[in-house]
Amino acid sequence: MPINDALLNVGLSHYLILSALLFTLGLLGVLLRRNVIVILMSIELMLNAVNITFVAFSRYSPTANMDGQAMVFFVMTIAAAEAAVGLALATTIFKKFREVNIRYFEHLKG
Amino acid sequence: MQAEFLFAILLLAPLIGFIINGLRWKSKNYLLAGSIATGAVAISFIAAVLVVMKLFGADAPKAVTVEYFKWMAVGGLEVPVAFVIDHISALMVLVVTGVGTLIHLFSIGYMSHDERPSKYFAYLNFFLFNMLLLILGENLLLMFVGWEGVGLCSYLLIGFWFSDKEKAAAGMKAFVTNRIGDAGFLLGIFTIFFLLGTVSFDEIISKVAGMPVEVGWSGPITLAALFLFIGAMGKSAQIPLYVWLPDAMAGPTPVSALIHAATMVTAGVYMIVRLSPLFILAPNALHVVAVVGAATAVFAATIGITQFDIKKVLAYSTVSQLGFMFLACGVGAFGAAMFHLVTHAFFKALMFLGSGSVIHAMHEEQDIRKMGGLKKYLPITHATFVVGWIAIIGIPPFAGFFSKDEILWKAFSSPLGHKGLWAAGVIGAACTAFYMTRLMALTFWGKPRFDEHKTHPHEAPPSMAIPLIVLAILSAIGGFMGIPHVIGEILPGHPGNWLEHWLAGSIAAPAGEAHGSAIMEWILMGISVSIAGLAALLAFSFYVIEPDRPKQWAARLPGLHRLLENKYFVDEFYFERIINPLVSGSKALWAFVDVNFIDRATFVVGDFVRGMGSTARTLQTGNMQQYALYISIAIALMFVYLLEGPKRLAELFGG
Amino acid sequence: MTTPLVSLKDMLVVAPMFALLFMSLIPVMIKVFNGNKEPKPFVTVVYALLGVIVAGGLTASLAGMKHVAFSESIVFDGMAVWGSLLVLISGGFSLMLAYDHVETDGRQFSEQCFLMLGSMIGMLIVVMSNDLIVTFLGIEMMSLCLYILVAMSREHTLSKEAAFKYFVLGSFASAVFLYGIALLYGTVGSTQNPVVTAKVAELLANHNQLFYLGLAMVIIGFAFKVSIFPFHAWTPDVYQGASTPITAFMATAVKAATFIAILRLFQHADPATRSSFLAEPKFLSVLSWLAVLSMLLGNVAAVMQNNFKRILAYSSISHSGYLLVGVITAGFAERIESSLAATTVVLFYLFSYTLMTLGAFSLIGILEKQVGHSLTVDDLKGLASRSPVLAGALAIIMFSLAGVPPTIGFFAKFSLFGAAIEQNLYWLAFWGVMTSVVAVFYYLRPVVAMYMAEASETLVLRPAVLTRMTLVLTAIATIIFGLASSPVLEFVSESVLTRL
Amino acid sequence: MLLSLIVFMPLVSAILISLLPKENWIRPTALFLGLAQFVVSLVLFAQYDPSTPALQLVEFVPWVPALGVSYFLGIDGISFWLVLLTTFLLPVVILGSWTAIDKKPKGFHIALFVLQTAMLGSFVAMDLVLFYVFFELSLVPMYFIVGIWGGTRRIYATTKFFIYTMLGSLLMLLAIIYLMFTAQEVLPAKQMTANILELYKLDIPFIAGQFLNPQTLLFFAFSVAFAIKVPMFPFHTWLPDAHVEAPTPGSVVLAGVMLKMGSYGFLRFVIPLFPEASEHYAWVFLFLGVVGIIYGALVAMVQPDVKKLVAYSSVSHMGYVMMGLFALNTYGVTGSIYQMLNHGISTGALFLLVGMIYERTHSREIEKYGGLAKVLPIFTILFFIVTLSSIAVPMTNGFVGEFLILLGAFEASMFFGSLAVIGVVLGAVYMLWMFKRMFFGEEGELVSDKKHPLHDLSLREMVVMAPLIVLIFWMGLLPNQFLQYSKVSVEHLVSTKDAYQLSIHTPQPESDAQLAFGMKFFKSVAQAPEAK
Known part of the structure; x- marks a missing residue:
C-alpha cells in the first residue's frame, strides 16, 4: 500500500490506531502525572479511546452490527458515574490532606 | 528323675536365688543372703551332677537334651528354649556350678562388711544363671543370650562399688569391649544361619559333617569362624580386646575369681570347642586363633612381670592362660583347651580367692609392694596359694603341668601346629613362672613391708578357708584326668587319658598326621618344665635373695621396663587413637552435619523465603x-x- | 422474533436483585423522611439482612433452573445460583460484622448498608451475566459502591487514601478491561460469552492478533479484581485501609463473583470439542505463570508481615492463585466432564475460602478496639486464655487455611490439586503444594501467638455478638463441611451440570 | 464397629473432658477414659484371627463417592500391635503426666485424646485419603502439646516439627491423587478410588535406573513423607528439637507412637504399592538406615542433655526399623514391627523416667548429675532395666527386634548388615556412658543439693513404670506370643510383595448386621471386575 493511499483512504485501522494512541496517552497520564485531577482526566481519556474503538468496529462491521454504538452509551454512563465518584473522593482526600499530589498518598505500604 | 525337671532345677535355682535376693535388696543380712545364694548354686550343682550321671554307663546317651518351648519362630528361624548336657557341657557345667558354689561360700565371709550384700549375691546368682544358659543352651542364640547376660552381670559386679568413678568406668569398659565381641558373635550367628539354615548346635554339627575343608580366606565357614572368634576375643580377653579384663579387677575379688578367671572368660574357648567341627573346616581361621592365642599368652605374661597390684598380676595371668587355651584351639587340640580350661578354673579361682583372702586380711590393700612376709600371718592362704603357684607354673604332677604341657606338645605336633607356636608357648610359660614366683615372693615371703603395728593381718574365717582348701586339692589332682599317653605308659596301671576319651566323640580333630614321636614329647616336656623351673628360680633369686636386682635391671633396660610397666601403652593408645577421636569426631559430626549442615540448610531455605518475602514487600x-x-x-x-x-x-x- | 423482549421468567431471574434494591432503599428512605436522622443501626441491619435473606431464598428456590434472559445478556444456571449464594452469604455476614464494628456503626450506617446491598446487586449481575458488557456494568456497579464503602470508614484518614488508590487503579483496570471487550467485539462481532467462546477456536487458528490482545486485556481486567499477581498490588493497601467488615466483604464476595465471571469466559462452548482458548499453549503458559507467581508472591510476602489484615490480604492473593489453577484446569480439560468437575472444584474452593476468610476477619473485628487500630499478630497474644472459644475457632480457621485435614480447607485443596493432576498439570499442583508449605508458616503464627506466647495486657475483647457468632459459625462450618464435603461437592456438581 | 469404637472413643472422651466443670476432676476422668479405651482395644484379641493375612474387622462406608474416598477401616497383622501399643500408652502417659503438666490440664488432655484418635485412625485406615486425613490431623494436637506445654524454645521446635512434616506429607498428597487417577484409568472398575486394596492391584510402570518414571517418583514422594516422620537420616533434625522442648507426655507419645506412623506407612503403602522401586532402591534405605544407626548413636553419645540423647537414640533405633523394612525379608520386617513396639515401650519409658528426674531437679544436663544410684535406688533400677532394653540386651524386648532386623539386613546385604552391627556396640556406649555419668561416681551438684533433697519414686510413678517394665521382659522372654499375631501377615507381605493383595476376612455370621452390610457392599465393588 503506497503511503499516500494509507493517508487518504481512511479505514478501520486508522480509527484503531487513533484509539490505541489515545488509550496509551491516557495510560501514560495515569502513570506519570502527579495531580489527582489530571489522573482522573487521563482515565476518562482511556475510556473515550475505547469508545472510538467500539464505534469504529460497529461502523466497519460487515453485518452492520449496531451493538457497538449502543455500548458507547453504557460506557459513557459508567464514565460519568466514575467521574462523579472519583471527584467526590478527590475532594474528600483534598479536605483531609490538603494535597493533590498523588505521591503524597503513600502511607499504606509494605 | 526326669531330665526336664533336673534341668529346670539346675537353671532355676540360681534364678530363684537372684529373685529372692533381688527382692530383698535393701537387706544387710549378709549371712542370709549368702546362704540363699550359696544354697541355690549348690542345688544347681547337685542337679548338674545328677544329669551328668546319666551320661555314664554302657548304653548312656551321648547327650541329654530337653526342650521347653519355642522362643522365637520367624520364617526359617526356629529357636526353641532347649538345653543340652553332653560331654563338653558336662565338664563345663560341673566346673561352673562346683567352683561357683565354692566362690559363693567364700563370698559370704568376704562380703560380710559390705553395705549391700543382698544385691551382691543376687547379681552373683544371676550371673550363674546366665552362665548356665550359655553353657547349656542348645543353640547359638540361647548361648548368645547367656553370653550377653554374663557380660551384663560382669558389668554390674565390676561396677558394684559404683560410687567410685573408676570402678564404674571399668564396668562400662568391660561391657563395651565385650559388646564389640558380641557384635562379631552376632555376625557369626548370621553367617552360620544363612549357610546352614539352623542355629542348633546339633544340626550345625551334623550339617557340617560332610563338608570339605575350606581353603583360602573368603569361604563362608572361615568367615563364620572368624566372626565367632571375634566374639571369643571379646569375652575371653584376647588381643586386641583384652583391655577390659585387668580393669575388671575393680570388682569384688570373689567376682574376679568366679567371672574373670574361672568361668565367664573361658566362654570363648568353650564356644570354639563346642563348634570345633565347624572350626576344623576353616584351617585359616584356626591359624588366626592360634596366633592370637600365642601372642596373647606371651604379651600378657610379659606385662604380668611388672605389675604391682596383686589382682592385676593375676588378671594378666588369666589373659595369658586364656591365650594358651586359644593356642590349643588354634592347633586343633580342642581337648587340650578344655583340659586347660578346667585346670585353670581350679588354680586361678584358688589364687584369686587367695588374693581375696590376702586383701581382706590387709584391709583392702592390693599393692604387693606393701605386703611381704604374709606367710606367717596367713598360713592356710599361703599353703593353698603355693599349690596354685606350683600348678600354674607347671610343675608335675600338679594340674597345670598336664594341661599346659599337652597344649605345648600339640602346638608342636599337631598338623595345624608350628614350632614357632610351641616356642611362644614356652616363653609364655617361662614368663608365667617368673611373675608368679615374683608374686609369691613379694606377697608371702621375705620381710613384711607394711607397718606391722598398724595392720594386723588375720587368717580368713572357715567359710573362706574351706573353698581355698577344696580348690587347692582340685588344683593338685585335677591334672590326673588327662594324663598324657607317654606318662600313662610308664605309670603303674597304665592310666589312659580319661579326658581325651571322654571328649573324643564330641570334638573334632584336625585331619592329617601328627608329627613328632614319644621321645620328642619327652624332650619337649623336659625343656618346658626346666625353663619354667629356671624362670621361677630366677624370680626367686631376684625377689627373695637379692631384692635389689629388679631395680638394677629396670635401670639397665629403662625402655623395656617402661613399656612393660605401662602395659605397652595399649590403653593409652586406645584412648588417644580411638575413643578420643570418636568423641570429638562425634561432636564435630553433630556440629557439622546437624547444626551446620541440615539445620543450616533448613534455615537457608527459611531465610530465602523470608528474603523473598522482604523483596515482595519492597514491591509494595x-x-x-x-x-x-x-x-x-x-x-x-x-x-x-x-x-x-x-x-x-x-x-x-x-x- | 415471537418471544417478547422481556418475559415474566426473565423478571423472576432478576427478582433477587430487586429484593436487594428494595430493601436497601428502606433505611435510606427512613433517614430521608426522618429529617436526615440516622435510624437505629439494628433496624437498618435487620432490613438489610432481610433483603439478603429474601434474595437468597429467591435464588435458592430457583435452583435447578436454566434460563437465558434479557436477549441473552443474563443467564441463570447452577453456577449463577452458587455464585449468588456465595455473594449473599458473604454479604450477609459482612453486614453482621459491619453492625458490630467500631468504624461502621456510626451515623452513616444506613448509607453503608445501602451501598453494600448495591454492591451485591452488581455482583449478582456479574454472576449472571452472559455478556461481557453486562459483566462490565456489574463490575462497575459493584466497584463504585465499594470505592465509597472503603472511603466511608469514619475519621480514618488511611481509608481515604485506600479508597482513592483503589478507585484510580480500579478505573484504570476497568479501562483496560473495556478496551479488551472492544477488541473482542471487533474480532468476534459480539460480546456475548457463548458467541465469543464459540469463535475462539477459529480465531485462534487464524492467529487473529487483535483477538489475542483483547482476550489478554479482558483477563487482566478480571485478574485485577481478584488480585492476581502482578495486578495485585492494591490488595494489601486497600485491605488495610478499609474497615474490617468491608475488607471481609471485598475479600469474599468480590472474589466469588469475579471468579464465576472468569469461569464463564473460560468455559467450553461445545461439549464435544476442546474449544477453550487455553488450547492455545501461549495462553496456558501465561495463565500458569500468573497462577504460580500469585501463589508464590502471596505466600512469601505474608511470611514477613505482622499486620494481620495485610497477612490476610496476601493470603487472599495466594488463594486467588490456587483458584486460578482450578480455573485453568477447567479451561484446559479436554473432556467436558473433567471441565465441569474442575468448575465444581473452583466453586467448592470459593465456598471454603469464603467461610475461612469471613471467620478470620470476624476475629479482627472483635479485637479492633478503636477507630484506626491496626491489628498485628502480636495483639493476639494470650487470646487462648482470655477466650478459649474464640481462640479455638480462629485456630480451626487458620488450620483450615493452611489445609490441614479434616477441615474444609484441606478438602478444597485436595480436590483442586486432584483436578490439576488429572489434567497432568503437575507443575501447577507441585507449586501449589510447595507454596502451601510456606503458607503453613504464617498461618501458624496467629496460633502461636494465641496459644503459646505470653499473654499481653492490652487484649480487649469487644462484646460484638453478631461478629462472635459469625466466627464460631464459620469455624464449625469449616469442620462440618470438611467432614461432609461429599454432599457439598455433589450438590455443587449437580448444579453445575445444569449449565449443559 | 469395634475399630470405629476404638478410634473414636478417644474423641468422645475429649469432648467429655471438655465438658468437665472442675479442674481436679480432669485427671482422674482422663485416666479412667484412657483405661477404658485400652480395655476396649483388648477385645481385639477375642475378635482378631491371627491365622489369616486377610484384613479383618472391616468397616466400609463410602465417604466422598465422587472421588472414590471411603471410610474404610480394617486391621491385620501389620497394624494389630501398633493399635494396641497406642491404646496401651495413653493411660500410661496420662498417669505419667499427673504432675508434669501443671497448667491448662483440660486443654492438654483434650489434645492428648484427639491425638489418640488421629494416631489410631491412621493405623486402621485402609483408604489412602482417610489415612492422610488422620496422618495430618495428628500433627495438630502434637503441635499444641509441644507449643503450649513445652520448654523455652518450644515455638521454634513445634513450628519446625509442623512444617517439616507438612512438607513431606503434601508431596505424598500429590502422589495419592495421582494414584487415585491411575486407578481410574487402569483398573477395570474405571472409578477413582483411594481404597488401598484396590490400589494394590495397580501395576505402576517402573523403569530401573531411570528417575523420571511414575513408580520411582511416587515411591520417593511417599518415602520422603514417611522418612521425615520416622525420621530417617538426614530428615531427622526436627526430632531432637521437638523432643527436647516437648513435655514428657508429648515426648512419650511422639516417640512411642507418632514415629511409628512413618514406618507403618512404609510397610503398609510404600513397599506393597511400589514393589519394584522398593527393591531397586532398597539399598538407599539400607544405607540411610545404617547411617542413621551409627550417626544417631555417635551424636547421642556427645549430647550434654539427657533428653536430647534419648532423642538421638530414637534416630538410631528408627534406623534399625528402616533397615529391617528394606531388608524386604521375613526376618527384617518382623524385626521392624517388633522394634517399633520395643521402641515405643523403651523410649517411652526412658522419656518418662527422664521426665521424673526433671520434675525433681528441673535440669536435664547430664554433667550436673552423678551418683543418683545411691540416692534414688528404685529409680536407678528402673532406669537400668529400660537402658538394657534400649541397648538390646537379650531377655529384654530390644534384643528380639534388633536381632531379627540385623539378621534380615545381613541376608539382604552382607555389607550393610555388618555395618549395622556397629550400632550394637555404639548403642551400649552412649547409653552406658550416660548411665555412668548420671548414676555412678560422686554425687553431682544437683544430687547432693541439701536444700532440695531428692525423693525416690512415688507409688504413682512406680505404677506408671510397672506395665512398661513388665512388657520389656514379657516381650523379651516370650516373643513368640507377640510374633504370632503378625507372623502370617508379614509372611504374606514378603512372599507376595511383587503382587501384593489383601483380601477381606469374612466375619462370623453372628457379627453385627451393619458390618455385614458394609462387607457386602465392598465385595460388590471389589469383586465386580473379576467377574468380567
Missing part, C-alpha cells in the same frame, strides 16, 4: 502509580509474548 511501595506501572509492564510483556512468542520476550531481556 504504596505508590499507586508504581502499581499501575506493574500492570502496564505486565500488559506489555503479555502482548509481546502472545504476539511474538517466547523468543522475542527473551530477546527483550537480552537473552
Whole structure:
C-alpha cells in the first residue's frame, strides 16, 4: 500500500490506531502525572479511546452490527458515574490532606 | 528323675536365688543372703551332677537334651528354649556350678562388711544363671543370650562399688569391649544361619559333617569362624580386646575369681570347642586363633612381670592362660583347651580367692609392694596359694603341668601346629613362672613391708578357708584326668587319658598326621618344665635373695621396663587413637552435619523465603502509580509474548 | 422474533436483585423522611439482612433452573445460583460484622448498608451475566459502591487514601478491561460469552492478533479484581485501609463473583470439542505463570508481615492463585466432564475460602478496639486464655487455611490439586503444594501467638455478638463441611451440570 | 464397629473432658477414659484371627463417592500391635503426666485424646485419603502439646516439627491423587478410588535406573513423607528439637507412637504399592538406615542433655526399623514391627523416667548429675532395666527386634548388615556412658543439693513404670506370643510383595448386621471386575 493511499483512504485501522494512541496517552497520564485531577482526566481519556474503538468496529462491521454504538452509551454512563465518584473522593482526600499530589498518598505500604 | 525337671532345677535355682535376693535388696543380712545364694548354686550343682550321671554307663546317651518351648519362630528361624548336657557341657557345667558354689561360700565371709550384700549375691546368682544358659543352651542364640547376660552381670559386679568413678568406668569398659565381641558373635550367628539354615548346635554339627575343608580366606565357614572368634576375643580377653579384663579387677575379688578367671572368660574357648567341627573346616581361621592365642599368652605374661597390684598380676595371668587355651584351639587340640580350661578354673579361682583372702586380711590393700612376709600371718592362704603357684607354673604332677604341657606338645605336633607356636608357648610359660614366683615372693615371703603395728593381718574365717582348701586339692589332682599317653605308659596301671576319651566323640580333630614321636614329647616336656623351673628360680633369686636386682635391671633396660610397666601403652593408645577421636569426631559430626549442615540448610531455605518475602514487600511501595506501572509492564510483556512468542520476550531481556 | 423482549421468567431471574434494591432503599428512605436522622443501626441491619435473606431464598428456590434472559445478556444456571449464594452469604455476614464494628456503626450506617446491598446487586449481575458488557456494568456497579464503602470508614484518614488508590487503579483496570471487550467485539462481532467462546477456536487458528490482545486485556481486567499477581498490588493497601467488615466483604464476595465471571469466559462452548482458548499453549503458559507467581508472591510476602489484615490480604492473593489453577484446569480439560468437575472444584474452593476468610476477619473485628487500630499478630497474644472459644475457632480457621485435614480447607485443596493432576498439570499442583508449605508458616503464627506466647495486657475483647457468632459459625462450618464435603461437592456438581 | 469404637472413643472422651466443670476432676476422668479405651482395644484379641493375612474387622462406608474416598477401616497383622501399643500408652502417659503438666490440664488432655484418635485412625485406615486425613490431623494436637506445654524454645521446635512434616506429607498428597487417577484409568472398575486394596492391584510402570518414571517418583514422594516422620537420616533434625522442648507426655507419645506412623506407612503403602522401586532402591534405605544407626548413636553419645540423647537414640533405633523394612525379608520386617513396639515401650519409658528426674531437679544436663544410684535406688533400677532394653540386651524386648532386623539386613546385604552391627556396640556406649555419668561416681551438684533433697519414686510413678517394665521382659522372654499375631501377615507381605493383595476376612455370621452390610457392599465393588 503506497503511503499516500494509507493517508487518504481512511479505514478501520486508522480509527484503531487513533484509539490505541489515545488509550496509551491516557495510560501514560495515569502513570506519570502527579495531580489527582489530571489522573482522573487521563482515565476518562482511556475510556473515550475505547469508545472510538467500539464505534469504529460497529461502523466497519460487515453485518452492520449496531451493538457497538449502543455500548458507547453504557460506557459513557459508567464514565460519568466514575467521574462523579472519583471527584467526590478527590475532594474528600483534598479536605483531609490538603494535597493533590498523588505521591503524597503513600502511607499504606509494605 | 526326669531330665526336664533336673534341668529346670539346675537353671532355676540360681534364678530363684537372684529373685529372692533381688527382692530383698535393701537387706544387710549378709549371712542370709549368702546362704540363699550359696544354697541355690549348690542345688544347681547337685542337679548338674545328677544329669551328668546319666551320661555314664554302657548304653548312656551321648547327650541329654530337653526342650521347653519355642522362643522365637520367624520364617526359617526356629529357636526353641532347649538345653543340652553332653560331654563338653558336662565338664563345663560341673566346673561352673562346683567352683561357683565354692566362690559363693567364700563370698559370704568376704562380703560380710559390705553395705549391700543382698544385691551382691543376687547379681552373683544371676550371673550363674546366665552362665548356665550359655553353657547349656542348645543353640547359638540361647548361648548368645547367656553370653550377653554374663557380660551384663560382669558389668554390674565390676561396677558394684559404683560410687567410685573408676570402678564404674571399668564396668562400662568391660561391657563395651565385650559388646564389640558380641557384635562379631552376632555376625557369626548370621553367617552360620544363612549357610546352614539352623542355629542348633546339633544340626550345625551334623550339617557340617560332610563338608570339605575350606581353603583360602573368603569361604563362608572361615568367615563364620572368624566372626565367632571375634566374639571369643571379646569375652575371653584376647588381643586386641583384652583391655577390659585387668580393669575388671575393680570388682569384688570373689567376682574376679568366679567371672574373670574361672568361668565367664573361658566362654570363648568353650564356644570354639563346642563348634570345633565347624572350626576344623576353616584351617585359616584356626591359624588366626592360634596366633592370637600365642601372642596373647606371651604379651600378657610379659606385662604380668611388672605389675604391682596383686589382682592385676593375676588378671594378666588369666589373659595369658586364656591365650594358651586359644593356642590349643588354634592347633586343633580342642581337648587340650578344655583340659586347660578346667585346670585353670581350679588354680586361678584358688589364687584369686587367695588374693581375696590376702586383701581382706590387709584391709583392702592390693599393692604387693606393701605386703611381704604374709606367710606367717596367713598360713592356710599361703599353703593353698603355693599349690596354685606350683600348678600354674607347671610343675608335675600338679594340674597345670598336664594341661599346659599337652597344649605345648600339640602346638608342636599337631598338623595345624608350628614350632614357632610351641616356642611362644614356652616363653609364655617361662614368663608365667617368673611373675608368679615374683608374686609369691613379694606377697608371702621375705620381710613384711607394711607397718606391722598398724595392720594386723588375720587368717580368713572357715567359710573362706574351706573353698581355698577344696580348690587347692582340685588344683593338685585335677591334672590326673588327662594324663598324657607317654606318662600313662610308664605309670603303674597304665592310666589312659580319661579326658581325651571322654571328649573324643564330641570334638573334632584336625585331619592329617601328627608329627613328632614319644621321645620328642619327652624332650619337649623336659625343656618346658626346666625353663619354667629356671624362670621361677630366677624370680626367686631376684625377689627373695637379692631384692635389689629388679631395680638394677629396670635401670639397665629403662625402655623395656617402661613399656612393660605401662602395659605397652595399649590403653593409652586406645584412648588417644580411638575413643578420643570418636568423641570429638562425634561432636564435630553433630556440629557439622546437624547444626551446620541440615539445620543450616533448613534455615537457608527459611531465610530465602523470608528474603523473598522482604523483596515482595519492597514491591509494595504504596505508590499507586508504581502499581499501575506493574500492570502496564505486565500488559506489555503479555502482548509481546502472545504476539511474538517466547523468543522475542527473551530477546527483550537480552537473552 | 415471537418471544417478547422481556418475559415474566426473565423478571423472576432478576427478582433477587430487586429484593436487594428494595430493601436497601428502606433505611435510606427512613433517614430521608426522618429529617436526615440516622435510624437505629439494628433496624437498618435487620432490613438489610432481610433483603439478603429474601434474595437468597429467591435464588435458592430457583435452583435447578436454566434460563437465558434479557436477549441473552443474563443467564441463570447452577453456577449463577452458587455464585449468588456465595455473594449473599458473604454479604450477609459482612453486614453482621459491619453492625458490630467500631468504624461502621456510626451515623452513616444506613448509607453503608445501602451501598453494600448495591454492591451485591452488581455482583449478582456479574454472576449472571452472559455478556461481557453486562459483566462490565456489574463490575462497575459493584466497584463504585465499594470505592465509597472503603472511603466511608469514619475519621480514618488511611481509608481515604485506600479508597482513592483503589478507585484510580480500579478505573484504570476497568479501562483496560473495556478496551479488551472492544477488541473482542471487533474480532468476534459480539460480546456475548457463548458467541465469543464459540469463535475462539477459529480465531485462534487464524492467529487473529487483535483477538489475542483483547482476550489478554479482558483477563487482566478480571485478574485485577481478584488480585492476581502482578495486578495485585492494591490488595494489601486497600485491605488495610478499609474497615474490617468491608475488607471481609471485598475479600469474599468480590472474589466469588469475579471468579464465576472468569469461569464463564473460560468455559467450553461445545461439549464435544476442546474449544477453550487455553488450547492455545501461549495462553496456558501465561495463565500458569500468573497462577504460580500469585501463589508464590502471596505466600512469601505474608511470611514477613505482622499486620494481620495485610497477612490476610496476601493470603487472599495466594488463594486467588490456587483458584486460578482450578480455573485453568477447567479451561484446559479436554473432556467436558473433567471441565465441569474442575468448575465444581473452583466453586467448592470459593465456598471454603469464603467461610475461612469471613471467620478470620470476624476475629479482627472483635479485637479492633478503636477507630484506626491496626491489628498485628502480636495483639493476639494470650487470646487462648482470655477466650478459649474464640481462640479455638480462629485456630480451626487458620488450620483450615493452611489445609490441614479434616477441615474444609484441606478438602478444597485436595480436590483442586486432584483436578490439576488429572489434567497432568503437575507443575501447577507441585507449586501449589510447595507454596502451601510456606503458607503453613504464617498461618501458624496467629496460633502461636494465641496459644503459646505470653499473654499481653492490652487484649480487649469487644462484646460484638453478631461478629462472635459469625466466627464460631464459620469455624464449625469449616469442620462440618470438611467432614461432609461429599454432599457439598455433589450438590455443587449437580448444579453445575445444569449449565449443559 | 469395634475399630470405629476404638478410634473414636478417644474423641468422645475429649469432648467429655471438655465438658468437665472442675479442674481436679480432669485427671482422674482422663485416666479412667484412657483405661477404658485400652480395655476396649483388648477385645481385639477375642475378635482378631491371627491365622489369616486377610484384613479383618472391616468397616466400609463410602465417604466422598465422587472421588472414590471411603471410610474404610480394617486391621491385620501389620497394624494389630501398633493399635494396641497406642491404646496401651495413653493411660500410661496420662498417669505419667499427673504432675508434669501443671497448667491448662483440660486443654492438654483434650489434645492428648484427639491425638489418640488421629494416631489410631491412621493405623486402621485402609483408604489412602482417610489415612492422610488422620496422618495430618495428628500433627495438630502434637503441635499444641509441644507449643503450649513445652520448654523455652518450644515455638521454634513445634513450628519446625509442623512444617517439616507438612512438607513431606503434601508431596505424598500429590502422589495419592495421582494414584487415585491411575486407578481410574487402569483398573477395570474405571472409578477413582483411594481404597488401598484396590490400589494394590495397580501395576505402576517402573523403569530401573531411570528417575523420571511414575513408580520411582511416587515411591520417593511417599518415602520422603514417611522418612521425615520416622525420621530417617538426614530428615531427622526436627526430632531432637521437638523432643527436647516437648513435655514428657508429648515426648512419650511422639516417640512411642507418632514415629511409628512413618514406618507403618512404609510397610503398609510404600513397599506393597511400589514393589519394584522398593527393591531397586532398597539399598538407599539400607544405607540411610545404617547411617542413621551409627550417626544417631555417635551424636547421642556427645549430647550434654539427657533428653536430647534419648532423642538421638530414637534416630538410631528408627534406623534399625528402616533397615529391617528394606531388608524386604521375613526376618527384617518382623524385626521392624517388633522394634517399633520395643521402641515405643523403651523410649517411652526412658522419656518418662527422664521426665521424673526433671520434675525433681528441673535440669536435664547430664554433667550436673552423678551418683543418683545411691540416692534414688528404685529409680536407678528402673532406669537400668529400660537402658538394657534400649541397648538390646537379650531377655529384654530390644534384643528380639534388633536381632531379627540385623539378621534380615545381613541376608539382604552382607555389607550393610555388618555395618549395622556397629550400632550394637555404639548403642551400649552412649547409653552406658550416660548411665555412668548420671548414676555412678560422686554425687553431682544437683544430687547432693541439701536444700532440695531428692525423693525416690512415688507409688504413682512406680505404677506408671510397672506395665512398661513388665512388657520389656514379657516381650523379651516370650516373643513368640507377640510374633504370632503378625507372623502370617508379614509372611504374606514378603512372599507376595511383587503382587501384593489383601483380601477381606469374612466375619462370623453372628457379627453385627451393619458390618455385614458394609462387607457386602465392598465385595460388590471389589469383586465386580473379576467377574468380567
